[in-house]
Amino acid sequence: NKGKYEHYMQKEIHEQPESLTTTMRGRLIRGGSCKSKSVLLGGIKDHLKTIRRSRRIVFIGCGTSYNAALAARPILEELSGIPVSVEIASDLLDRQGPIYREDTAIFVSQSGETADTLQALEYALENGALCVGITNTVGSAIARHTHCGVHINAGCEIGVASTKAYTSQIVVMAMLALAIGDDTLSSQARREAIIDGLFDLPSKVKDVLKLDQEMKNLAQLLIAEQSLLVFGRGYNYATALEGALKVKEVALMHSEGILAGEMKHGPLALVDETLPIVVVATRDACFSKQQSVIQQLHARKGRLIVMCTKGDAASVCVGGSCRVIEVPQVEDCLQPVINIVPLQLLAYHLTVLRGYNVDQPRNLAKSVTTQ
Ligand code: UD1
Ligand code: BG6
Numbered sequence: 001n002k003g004k005y006e007h008y009m010q011k012e013i014h015e016q017p018e019s020l021t022t023t024m025r026g027r028l029i030r031g032g033s034c035k036s037k038s039v040l041l042g043g044i045k046d047h048l049k050t051i052r053r054s055r056r057i058v059f060i061g062c063g064t065s066y067n068a069a070l071a072a073r074p075i076l077e078e079l080s081g082i083p084v085s086v087e088i089a090s091d092l093l094d095r096q097g098p099i100y101r102e103d104t105a106i107f108v109s110q111s112g113e114t115a116d117t118l119q120a121l122e123y124a125l126e127n128g129a130l131c132v133g134i135t136n137t138v139g140s141a142i143a144r145h146t147h148c149g150v151h152i153n154a155g156c157e158i159g160v161a162s163t164k165a166y167t168s169q170i171v172v173m174a175m176l177a178l179a180i181g182d183d184t185l186s187s188q189a190r191r192e193a194i195i196d197g198l199f200d201l202p203s204k205v206k207d208v209l210k211l212d213q214e215m216k217n218l219a220q221l222l223i224a225e226q227s228l229l230v231f232g233r234g235y236n237y238a239t240a241l242e243g244a245l246k247v248k249e250v251a252l253m254h255s256e257g258i259l260a261g262e263m264k265h266g267p268l269a270l271v272d273e274t275l276p277i278v279v280v281a282t283r284d285a286c287f288s289k290q291q292s293v294i295q296q297l298h299a300r301k302g303r304l305i306v307m308c309t310k311g312d313a314a315s316v317c318v319g320g321s322c323r324v325i326e327v328p329q330v331e332d333c334l335q336p337v338i339n340i341v342p343l344q345l346l347a348y349h350l351t352v353l354r355g356y357n358v359d360q361p362r363n364l365a366k367s368v369t370t371q
Helices: 008-014 016-024 045-053 063-080 089-095 115-126 141-145 164-183 185-222 234-251 260-265 287-299 332-354
Strands: 028-030 037-039 056-061 084-088 103-109 130-135 148-151 227-232 254-259 276-281 303-309 323-327
Touching (some): 008 016, 008 332, 016 164, 016 185, 028 185, 037 164, 045 130, 045 164, 056 063, 063 084, 063 164, 063 185, 063 234, 084 089, 103 115, 103 164, 115 141, 130 141, 141 148, 148 164, 185 332, 234 254, 234 332, 254 260, 276 287, 323 332
Parallel strands (some): 056 084, 130 148, 227 254, 276 303, 303 323
Antiparallel strands (some): 028 037
């Protein structure tokens, strides 16, 4: 049931304040006797000791689920102190990459049925790793075959392009990082700030959804373009990849997410007055580096659309003209949840304006159960 919406993708984008609330329900604890704020993930609490002892955490997924793992990697590394790698399931299988008994392998999948991810799970089980699932579908193959896991509880997702599952996956992985790091006293203040940030997140997502009309106007401007680049780094490298994936899969427009740190090693050759480029430059530890990327793109007369923190328009656009998308600020590791929303809206409106099927894009399936 699409309710008041025209398409499932539109409905699923707009219901993110609610889906995120459901994802966190009963899992965040504020107050209590010994610890003031903590996280409780019922599905993994008995396995936390094993996870903390593991030599490596390996995330495995495809498509949007892979991007969500990439968004969560920095906070997992920070709070666990364990090396974290992120693998595309098919690539891990192609390489038969090493997986050890001392590894925790985390399988991220909205459907829980993706063939590549499922096969990588069988492979990791054979190799003796602790296998953890992060899935949206209770009773799915991945949920059944993993040793333990967390359901993201985002509600049924129908649009082929994943939207609300992506933001809920990131939130679950941030909660996982909090749970793993829970025994480390030195990071307690940081963890509490993130928990506060999680409580506030649904209302911040509600705020950013107000950009709907602005994104429609931007889509109008880009309707006839051949290509769109999206630059990001740090927490928002994933935002660049996922934003580009949305535009590619539904609007059928070539789009590429680019790690801004790699700009000089190739992508800069593409920059001219015509190619539209989105630069994600919200406030975090990478902000000044992104300011310098913007300056260099300006110097090449790049056609820039800068996503920045509310109030930063003047400081990101010095010395050039660019379009600005201002978003609310949240805790740095949660910022990818906010930043993807305008890009989801942009992809949605571009698709509708270009006259394509937004819920069932050409050649794609919601759940890819064959290899
Ligand atoms: C569970 C209940 C929830 C109830 C809550 C009350 C289910 C599905 N969930 O939620 O209805 O309100 O207790 O405390 O009944 N699992 C995997 N692999 C996965 C995902 C999950 O093995 O990919 C396992 C978990 O280890 C766990 C079970 O499935 O044993 C349920 O996981 P989850 O729904 O995340 O647990 P709770 O949040 O505790
Ligand atoms: C398909 C979907 O390609 O599978 C994508 O069209 C999705 O939206 C990908 O991200 C992975 O699916 P899942 O269910 O394993 O997260």
